[in-house]
Amino acid sequence: xxxxxxxxxxxxxxxxxxxxxxxxxxxxxxxxxxxxxxxxxxxxxxxxxxxxxxxxxxxxxxxxxxxxxxxxxxxxxxxxxxxxxxxxxxxxxxxxxxxxxxxxxxxxxxxxxxxxxxxxxxxxxxxxxxxxxxxxxxxxxxxxxxxxxxxxxxxxxxxxxxxxxxxxxxxxxxxxxxxxxxxxxxxxxxxxxxxxxxxxxxxxxxxxxxxxxxxxxxxxxxxxxxxxxxxxxxxxxxxxxxxxxxxxxxxxxxxxxxxxxxxxxxxxxxxxxxxxxxxxxxxxxxxxxxxxxxxxxxxxxxxxxxxxxxxxxxxxxxxxxxxxxxxxxxxxxxxxxxxxxxxxxxxxxxxxxxxxxxxxxxxxxxxxxxxxxxxxxxxxxxxxxxxxxxxxxxxxxxxxxxxxxxxxxxxxxx
Amino acid sequence: xxxxxxxxxxxxxxxxxxxxxxxxxxxxxxxxxxxxxxxxxxxxxxxxxxxxxxxxxxxxxxxxxxxxxxxxxxxxxxxxxxxxxxxxxxxxxxxxxxxxxxxxxxxxxxxxxxxxxxxxxxxxxxxxxxxxxxxxxxxxxxxxxxxxxxxxxxxxxxxxxxxxxxxxxxxxxxxxxxxxxxxxxxxxxxxxxxxxxxxxxxxxxxxxxxxxxxxxxxxxxxxxxxxxxxxxxxxxxxxxxxxxxxxxxxxxxxxxxxxxxxxxxxxxxxxxxxxxxxxxxxxxxxxxxxxxxxxxxxxxxxxxxxxxxxxxxxxxxxxxxxx
Numbered sequence: 028x029x030x031x032x033x034x035x036x037x038x039x040x041x042x043x044x045x046x047x048x049x050x051x052x053x054x055x056x057x058x059x060x061x062x063x064x065x066x067x068x069x070x071x072x073x074x075x076x077x078x079x080x081x082x083x084x085x086x087x088x089x090x091x092x093x094x095x096x097x098x099x100x101x102x103x104x105x106x107x108x109x110x111x112x113x114x115x116x117x118x119x120x121x122x123x124x125x126x127x128x129x130x131x132x133x134x135x136x137x138x139x140x141x142x143x144x145x146x147x148x149x150x151x152x153x154x155x156x157x158x159x160x161x162x163x164x165x166x167x168x169x170x171x172x173x174x175x176x177x178x179x180x181x182x183x184x185x186x187x188x189x190x191x192x193x194x195x196x197x198x199x200x201x202x203x204x205x206x207x208x209x210x211x212x213x214x215x216x217x218x219x220x221x222x223x224x225x226x227x228x229x230x231x232x233x234x235x236x237x238x239x240x241x242x243x244x245x246x247x248x249x250x251x252x253x254x255x256x257x258x259x260x261x262x263x264x265x266x267x268x269x270x271x272x273x274x275x276x277x278x279x280x281x282x283x284x285x286x287x288x289x290x291x292x293x294x295x296x297x298x299x300x301x302x303x304x305x306x307x308x309x310x311x312x313x314x315x316x317x318x319x320x321x322x323x324x325x326x327x328x329x330x331x332x333x334x335x336x337x338x339x340x341x342x343x344x345x346x347x348x349x350x351x352x353x354x355x356x357x358x359x360x361x362x363x364x365x366x367x368x369x370x371x372x373x374x375x376x377x378x379x380x381x382x383x384x385x386x387x388x389x390x391x392x393x394x395x396x397x398x399x400x401x402x403x404x405x406x407x408x409x410x411x412x413x414x415x416x417x418x419x420x421x422x423x424x425x426x427x428x429x430x431x432x433x434x435x436x437x438x439x440x441x
Numbered sequence: 442x443x444x445x446x447x448x449x450x451x452x453x454x455x456x457x458x459x460x461x462x463x464x465x466x467x468x469x470x471x472x473x474x475x476x477x478x479x480x481x482x483x484x485x486x487x488x489x490x491x492x493x494x495x496x497x498x499x500x501x502x503x504x505x506x507x508x509x510x511x512x513x514x515x516x517x518x519x520x521x522x523x524x525x526x527x528x529x530x531x532x533x534x535x536x537x538x539x540x541x542x543x544x545x546x547x548x549x550x551x552x553x554x555x556x557x558x559x560x561x562x563x564x565x566x567x568x569x570x571x572x573x574x575x576x577x578x579x580x581x582x583x584x585x586x587x588x589x590x591x592x593x594x595x596x597x598x599x600x601x602x603x604x605x606x607x608x609x610x611x612x613x614x615x616x617x618x619x620x621x622x623x624x625x626x627x628x629x630x631x632x633x634x635x636x637x638x639x640x641x642x643x644x645x646x647x648x649x650x651x652x653x654x655x656x657x658x659x660x661x662x663x664x665x666x667x668x669x670x671x672x673x674x675x676x677x678x679x680x681x682x683x684x685x686x687x688x689x690x691x692x693x694x695x696x697x698x699x700x701x702x703x704x705x706x707x708x709x710x711x712x713x714x715x716x717x718x719x720x721x722x723x724x725x726x727x728x729x730x731x732x733x734x735x736x737x738x739x740x741x742x743x744x745x746x747x748x749x750x751x752x753x754x755x756x757x758x759x760x761x762x763x764x
Contacts, residue, residue, distance in 0.1 A: 115728075121515040139731065143512040217601070227711035228729070272623045273600050275712040290601070408511075411730045419714070427625055427713030441534060 072102040073349055076116070077131035077333070080107040083302075087368040095355035101348050121145050126338035128349040134166040134177055135229075137334050138407040141169035147337045148172040152350035158375040159357075166401035167334045169408075175334030178357045179371035182328045182399055183237065184391045185318065186286060186300075187293045189311040191218070195292075199315045203260050206318040210269035213292035220269040222291035224277045225261065225425055229411075231418040233329055233402070234279070234295055235261070237317040239417070240327035240400060246413040247405055249420060250432075250439040256320070258424050258431035265425050275426050286312075297331065298370040298392055314391040330399040332371060372396055416441075498744070504737035511731045519734075526738035535714045535722070543718040543746075546633055546704075547697045553637035554693060555686075558644025563674075565645075566652045576649070583642040591706025594635045598622050598707075625715035628708050632716050636703050643696075644689055651685030652678070691754035695747050719743045 073096065079088040085107065096103035106127070108116050114136060120126045121143065132140060140146055149156070150173055156164060159176070167175035187199050195213055200206040210220030224234045238261065244254035264270040277285070283300045285291040287307045295317060304312055316326040335353040337346055355361070362373035366382045372393040373382060379393040403410040420438035424431045505526055507519040530536055565576045582590065597604045598621035609617050621631040655678065663669070663677050701720045704710060710717035710725065717725075719739055727736025 114731075118511060118514040122517070139511055143510075143515040145515040227709055227714075271601055272620050275623050276595075276708060415725075415730060422711055422713040425712075426620075426623060427715075437534060 069102075070345070072104050073099075073129055073345065073352060074127035075103055075105040075129045075131075075352075076113075076120075076127040077105070077107055078110040078113045079131070080109060083368050087365055091356055091361050091365060092352075095352050095361075098355050099348055099351040101352070117145075124341075126340055128337070128340060128342075128345050129352055130336045130338050131333050132175060132336055134163075134175070134180075134330070134332055134334050135402045135410055137167045137175045137336065138169045138403045138410075140336070141172075141174040142408045145338055146174045147339050147346055147350075148174060149176060149337065149350060149353070152337060152347060154350050154354050158377055160374055160376055160396050160399060162399045162401050162404065163330060163374045163396075165404040166330075167336075175336040176353050176357045177332055177334040177374050178362045179366050179369065180330045180332035180374050180396065180399065181297050181299060181371045182330045182392055182395055183234065183295050183297045184314050184316055184328075184395075185293055186296055186304075186312050186314055188286070188289075189313050191289075191292045199293075199313060200318045201315070202318050202322050202324075203320050207260075207263060207267075207269070210264055210293065211267060214269045217290060219271050219285070219291045221264055221293050222270065222277070222282045222285045223261075223274060223295040224279050224282050225274045225418075225421050226276060226278055227418050227422050228278075229414050229418070230278055231275075231421060232414040233331075235417060235421055236400075236402070237295075237326060237328040240329075241317070241324060242320045245405070246402075246410070246417070248439060249413070249417060250436045255431040255435055258421060258435065261421070262424055262431060272426060275422055298372075298389060301370045301388060314388060316391055316395065325398060326395065327398060327400050328395055329402050330396075332374075501737050501740055501744070504734055505741045507734050507737075509733040509737065513733070522734065526734040527742075530722075530726070530735050530738050530742075535717060538714055539717045539719050539722045542629060542716060543698065543720075543743075545629060546636070546700070546716075546718055547694060549630075549633040550636045550640060550697045550700075551690065551693050553633065554640035554644045555690060557637065558641050558689075559648050561641065561645045562648040562652055563678075565649060576645075579645060580642045582639050587639075587702045588706055590639065591635065591703055594638075595622065595707055598631055622708055623712050625713050628712060628715045632704055632707050635707060636697070636700060639703065640693065640697070644693065647685060647689050648682070651682045654685075655681045687757050688754070691750055691757070694750045695754075698743060698747050698750075719746075 075092055077088065079085050089105065092103055092105055110133075113131075113133075117126070117130065117132075117140060126145060130146075137146075154173070154176060156173055156176055163177055163180060164173065167173055167177060185199065191213065192199065192209075195215075197209045197212055200209040206221070213220035225231050235257070238257040239249075239254050242253045242257045244251060244257055261270070265272060265274070271285075271291075274282075279296055282291070282294050283296055283303055286294040286296070287304060287310060304310060317328060319326055335356055337349045337353060340346065359373075359375065359378055362375060362378055363381050365371065366373050366378075366389070367385055370386075370389070372389055373379065374396065376397050379396060383390040383393050402414070406413050416438040420431075420434040423429045423434035423437065427434065429437070504519070506521055506523060507513075508522045508525075509519045513519040561579060565572050596602075600606060600618055600620045600623060603621070605621065606618050609615060609619075619627055622628050659677050659681070660673060663673050668676055699720050700718070701724055704716055704718060704721050705724070708716045710721040720743055723736045723739035723743065725736075726739060727733050
């Protein structure tokens with residue numbers, strides 16, 4: 028009997044130990060989630076965070092960042108995350124106070140993050156932004172202070188299939204009326220005349236903006252005749268079957284697929300597609316500005332691209348160095364090099380010629396730079412709400428059975 | 442014999458411990474140790490629950506009453522706003538729509554998954570050549586990553602170039618090109634269809650397991666009394682399968698209510714919000730518009746709805762155990 032008890036209590040001891048062991052990984056897991064493994068790093072290393080994780084951006088930016096690190100005399104520890112996870116990462120790092128020394132942000136996000144207090148004003152750190160287009164600067168300006176500097180930008184334009192247009196005897200449209208007639212004429216068999224993305228995300232809003240802005244529409248109040256006319260144009264294209272109804276589910280990548288597959292003769296898209304389009308044998312394409320309401324009008328388009336910012340890390344000396352790095356990334360030389368390598372255009376209009384002389388395809392985009400408009404220029408951190416209203420109204424009018432006027436009114440009033 | 446008595450006394454209940462015949466002098470220390478062992482076994486479960494269920498749920502409930510934005514992450518400030526988030530989401534123009542969509546999506550998916558799952562389970566219950574292989578193949582939708590699955594379905598259901606419409610157009614005399622994913626009238630139906638495809642393996646597997654449990658003798662006895670075919674199903678299979686059916690349905694409802702990836706992958710809630718459910722709406726609020734307070738409020742509404750079904754499930758389960 029005594030032997031039995033001894034044995035069983037020994038077993039109990041082991042089991043209690045085992046049970047305690049089970050808790051360990053849980054506790055460790057909990058620590059891992061909150062703390063993060065990022066240290067603030069040594070004093071001669073700048074931590075850089077961006078989302079340039081695929082080529083050509085990955086390599087080109089890496090070269091530029093490393094070279095600039097040498098210029099400012101700091102080591103670089105760079106991290107690239109997938110695009111859609113960047114903001115989550117930034118928010119996590121904000122709350123755990125582990126923000127990097129240099130942070131890349133998509134331009135419409137800069138004001139939102141600046142409003143949270145996580146970014147340092149670049150003017151105070153001695154950054155010089157002269158020569159950069161006004162519109163581009165306005166995206167990175169929050170309450171009168173500059174928080175980000177954007178070296179290169181992109182926007183959208185009208186791509187057309189040269190052979191198809193030639194065969195149909197159509198010249199690239201410049202006005203809305205021409206766009207309608209050209210699209211109708213180019214719609215034959217399985218080929219639609221026109222393609223654009225009207226998807227229910229910010230991507231759809233981004234594609235609709237050139238039509239809305241060029242006609243005098245404004246995001247502060249979308250319940251206006253100007254915006255309604257722009258929406259009517261897209262609806263007319265869809266109703267006349269010059270534009271596939273699938274466009275309400277197409278991303279810009281899907282639109283490019285339609286164009287390369289010969290299912291669309293013209294499309295609204297951006298220069299980041301050059302790589303894909305150039306690989307398609309036999310495809311010859313031209314690029315013109317997005318058509319305007321009346322002849323002689325001006326296309327007003329939104330711009331894309333990312334700005335480099337300096338987060339509030341509490342280390343003043345490092346912030347100074349970080350600002351120098353940002354300045355270096357925005358040097359004339361880097362702007363030209365990166366523009367040519369990634370199919371973007373410099374944000375300094377004075378550099379446009381250097382780029383378009385080497386890549387004529389970029390001309391339609393470079394010409395727009397002085398007039399480009401920031402999505403967050405008027406509404407700042409409230410832009411996401413307006414962007415949601417715009418794509419909701421577009422979808423309601425295109426397939427939801429509402430008139431453009433009603434759809435815009437309903438969206439505006441929430 | 443001795444070993445059996447020992448193992449039965451180990452760490453199960455303190456009541457059985459003294460019967461193992463421990464000397465009374467060491468009783469109190471012995472009891473304490475038993476108690477410690479019990480606690481040690483409970484601790485992992487409690488820690489796990491608190492960490493991974495308790496904390497997120499409490500946090501989410503609290504967030505629903507706070508103005509929780511991107512700013513909060515940096516400053517740590519999230520002012521209390523009472524019911525403002527709830528009144529904002531309920532007052533949102535699309536809230537009613539998302540509620541109905543959630544209802545239709547859940548009801549449609551469950552009915553379809555269950556009916557087809559049961560039919561396939563019954564089919565495989567009759568053993569035939571290759572039935573094992575085929576039954577495993579039915580599990581495929583479960584094994585494919587959801588995003589890959591929805592990407593393929595998006596292509597199948599495309600209006601102009603999709604496989605489904607190509608097949609339809611090959612049918613002579615039929616001139617149909619339904620806008621499966623881009624017409625507000627059809628999109629919800631299409632999304633439900635894909636979700637049914639995804640849910641069949643779960644329903645079939647559990648129901649098939651239930652069918653295996655029914656003793657063969659019952660059917661033999663029934664057959665002697667003339668109960669075959671439909672009557673055997675009606676009077677033997679169905680009553681015997683009832684407990685499994687309840688589990689499948691209640692779990693199915695709870696899983697379907699919160700479906701996010703299928704809808705995001707196929708239509709992203711569109712077109713014109715025709716497939717927007719409470720869970721996609723909540724995702725949009727939190728992770729696209731960065732209004733985490735309103736997103737949490739929507740999440741809490743969803744939790745509340747799920748809770749009703751969870752309680753129903755627990756009650757039915759308890760009844761079954763009592764019986």
